Amino acid sequence: MFDPEGRRARIDELDTERMDPSFWDDPDRAKEVEQEIAREEEWIERWEQVNRQAEDLETLQVLADEEDDADLEKEIQHEARRLEQRLDRLELRSLLSEEDDERDAIVEINPGAGGTESQDWAEMLLRMYLRWAEDEGFETELLERKEGQEAGIKSATIRVAGDYAYGHLKGESGVHRLVRISPYDSDGRRHTSFASVFAYPEVDDTIEVDVNPSNVELQTFRSSGAGGQHVNKVETGVRLIWTGTLSDGTEERIEAECTAERSQRKNRNRANKMLRSRIYQAEKEIQQRAKNELEASKKEIEWGSQIRSYVFHPYTMVNDHQTETKLSDVESVVAEGNLEPLIKAYLMQAMEV
Secondary structure (H helix, E strand, C coil), rough: CCCCCHHHHHHHHHHHHHCCCCHHHHHHHHHHHHHHHHHHHHHHHHHHHHHHHHHHHHHHHHHHHHHCHHHHHHHHHHHHHHHHHHHHHEEEHCCCCCCCCCCCEEEEECCCCHHHHHHHHHHHHHHHHHHHHCCCCCCEEEEEEEEEECCEEEEEEEEEECCCCCHHHHCCCCCEEEECCCCCCCCEEEEEEEEEEEECCCCCCCCCCCCCCCEEEEEECCCCCCCCHHHHHHCHHHHHEEEEEEECCEEEEEEEHHHHHHHCCHHHHHHHHHHHHHHHHHHHHHHHHHHHHCCCCCCCCCCCCCCEEEEECCCCCEEECCEEEEEEHHHHHHCCCCCCHHHHHHHHHHHHH
């Protein structure tokens, strides 16, 4: 899986291609080569850092054994655990090689049918992803949130920024199922709730998405919730609606909404980036269907086809239906955002296909 020598050989191969006088005649290919070299060099540097740290620990262990130093032994054990975590992250990183994996991610969460129950579950998922992102060192930003009537949320959109954010989250798209004793049921009965998650790569200036302004409708509205009186009195919220034709000839209506900022201009800029990202994702799905005749990566919201179940009663288990991974500590996953075992299982399975 790690194969540093194979990666060095790949860099040499790409360097040879880069030395060809006609290399820059094909700008798209040149860009691909430069990006691949940068990715491989970054991976090798991380691998070498882990190796150096392992060698340092071996030296410290010899010293601790010679001097019978209990304090040094504790320090070595602590550093060994940290090294193991770095190695796990490096292993996960080696599974991320698709074109958009390194991009930032946009994650949308929507409740299914069921009112308060499903809206509460959607908010639990939102907190789960925010906790996971925080623990993994990603930056997050709440782009849109609509409060539920009694509890939870009607919808939420977050941006997750950092190295390979989308690569980590791409397997989360689909329907998530919760089974628990409802805190909203006075009879203490068991309830099943559903919510959908859709993760897609954020479009930046390196991706060209041609959006005709005449096809985009701008709507403004008063933001609700946090932000003070200003955002509640002034129409700072922005909704952009694109109606146009995709490359396969299908007519499509795509919306993007942002209420994160206190100014309409900033919300419009953010909504525009979200809109371009969604159009880009729609085009990616067309390419995916044409390439392998499989379902596009954006899964339809069908409440009978869950990708993962989270069971709190009558037993505790997280069951990932994509990879058949089962975890008994559902509280650790939902409350603490411990998603790494599930993410890793998805990426390893995708690599085998």
